[in-house]
Amino acid sequence: MSSAPGWANVNERRNLPPALAVSTVILGIREGQDGGPDKLCLPLVRRIRQPHAGLWALPGGPVDARESLGQAAGRNLAETTGLRPSYLEQLYTFGDIDRSPTHRLVTIAYFALLNADQVGATVQDENVAWFDIDDPSIAQLAFDHRKIVDYALWRLRNKTEYGQIAHRLLGERFTLAALRGVYEAILGRRLDPANFRRTLKNTATIEETDEYLAGGQHRPPRLYRYVGHGPDPLEVDPTQA
Amino acid sequence: MSSAPGWANVNERRNLPPALAVSTVILGIREGQDGGPDKLCLPLVRRIRQPHAGLWALPGGPVDARESLGQAAGRNLAETTGLRPSYLEQLYTFGDIDRSPTHRLVTIAYFALLNADQVGATVQDENVAWFDIDDPSIAQLAFDHRKIVDYALWRLRNKTEYGQIAHRLLGERFTLAALRGVYEAILGRRLDPANFRRTLKNTATIEETDEYLAGGQHRPPRLYRYVGHGPDPLEVDPTQA
DNA sequence: GATACTTAATGTCAGAATGACTCTAACGAA
DNA sequence: TTCGTTAGAGTCATTCTGACATTAAGTATC
Structure with missing residues (x-):
């Protein structure tokens, strides 16, 4: 979503058809420090444009007309983070009217898992970083992305087939x-x-x-x-x- | 979806942004005949326009820019069937490229439950009818709606909190x-x-x-x-x- | 009114699953 | 060789589950 072309940058809410995007909660596992328990962690990208420029957000972007939703999620993931997860599952679609301050935005959230090798091989830079799931610095995220992360965790914990x-x-x-x-x-x-x-x-x-x-x-x-x-x-x- | 204004009737696939719609699987319970077990049943609407005119389909319609997704589901439900369910839950979002033969269509599927009183008070007419869940005449539905119904049943059976x-x-x-x-x-x-x-x-x-x-x-x-x-x-x- | 019939509601019992715990095996480090 | 740590197996009491028996409370029939 940080590199989202194709959306009109309207500051005024108009009666346009909703824009469609995908965002993905990527979860990996990190070994616990000095005997502590392992921790779930996730990569976030820094937004480089308005709205919410500078805040951390889920990787994602618009849905192209010629790709399926899962393909859109996988493609945006690779483009923004370079990651290719081994597991991808649709999570929920968020479409409240005012979840974006600039335009009506419907986001299909996906849920991905990375194995330990993939987590270790990830490049971090100024605009892509990994956070522990309980890191207080990600208590606030862009848009309603914190809600999306919480829902992903809830779903993970309530899986029957672990x-x-x-x-x-x-x-x-x-x-x-x-x-x-x-x-x-x-x-x-x-x-x-x-x-x-x-x-x-x-x-x-x-x-x-x-x-x-x-x-x-x-x-x-x-x-x-x-x-x-x-x-x-x-x-x-x-x-x- | 049977009374869906606002969508271009293009017979040729173009690179337009995907159209957004909601559809709802409404489930109710019907008492078993002569000692048999109770049965799950659902209302369907007959499509009166192309594509798939004449086929049975899930009630639904487009998402208005000024309503949330849940509101869109409830409104379309009331307009097409007159029903106001006591339970509404988002199910899944279907967005394969060729799920509609005429245009790129992304459908957010909802899942609703009706209690026995509401099922009994439902009007049926030529274009709205109830079917038992195992009625062979609904083995085929418009679009990928049969897949949506099957997924709703799978979700219902896998609920932990019955x-x-x-x-x-x-x-x-x-x-x-x-x-x-x-x-x-x-x-x-x-x-x-x-x-x-x-x-x-x-x-x-x-x-x-x-x-x-x-x-x-x-x-x-x-x-x-x-x-x-x-x-x-x-x-x-x-x-x- | 007595009896049969059907469903409501409770009780019993054996086997499976679960949590807390003990014990032995197998390695590296000192 | 000894010690410390983790791997892995075993024990035991409690709880959960499925199958089944028993009693309670109403209606229908004779």
Whole structure:
């Protein structure tokens, strides 16, 4: 939305058809500092034009007439942040009349997940930065984007099938401890390692490999793999977008 | 969408900004015939203009620049069917490039529930009719509306908090048997009456009244009331819409 | 009025799932 | 070799769940 051509810069509200945009809440996982719990984090872009110039905002932009909504989300994401997430899901469409001070704007919000490798490989500059989800400096965002972020977190916490989501935040293979860290970051509380292991072993969407993670300080943990079933009926395939 | 003014009737795809519309899947409950289970049903409108003239479609229409999306859904609903549902929730936004043969159309789908009284008071005419959810004559609908209906049903079945939804499909007070009928219609299977009673009594969002339903054939059942808590973060208040 | 029939409502019991906890295994560091 | 830490398995009491039996309370029929 920071680089949004094609929208009339009207300072007066007119009876024009609503402009259509997409914005994406991108969530990744960051390892906890000195023994602390893992944390969810997200990249934001700084707005370089009015309205709300200088404020942090969700990456996004207008919907082109020749692309689907999911494609628009993926394209805007790549253009503004260089990221290509492994998971993309439509979140909600925000269309209150006065959510933008300059024009009537309907935004289709998307929800993306990045695995640890992708988070580490992200370039940050003056206008793109990562924030912890509870960083007080992003308590206020441009437009109603703070509301959108809160809704994304609410949706994430209320997912019934965590396996799929957790594995998108990690790589292809992962330890049970790493997976537990993801769960703890999402739920915001510690989980019993033994019970967590037991329940996941019964879940059947996670299977053990013959590999172990070497190089750690202690007993090397076994690596596991996600063997998920089909997606939700309307989940976006980001490889097409 | 059957009475949709304001859209250019272009037969050729042009690079215009996408048109914005709302459509609503309205679900109600209908008592089962001769001992059979209750059934979910929905009203559809017949399209009277191209494209897809003559086919059944979801009620809906364009979004006016001076109304919010929820308001647009409620207004279009009242205009096309005369219904004012007690529950309205945004479902999903459909924006594939070729979902309409004549123009680029982005539709924000809503999901509404009617209680039994409202279903009974509905007028049907040549262009508005109710169908059982499994009626084979609505296997095909205009545009991608069949996909939208299927997604609404999927969402309904995957709701974690049924209490709220169930009570919107019934009146203010209801028997546990009626509530069980709603659950059975949604889930598509019979439930054990005794176990159903036990789990609901532990749910705490349903409390018993001192009244009983008289006039039945057998022992009169106690009436219950829903004492739900706050709504989802983004649930639409249809009294404002 | 007695009996049968149907539904309402409660109770019982075994198996599954869950939370708190203990114990052993396997590595690196000292 | 010993210690500290994490991996991983096991125990036990409690709760939840499905299947089923039992009693209560009304109407319909004879």
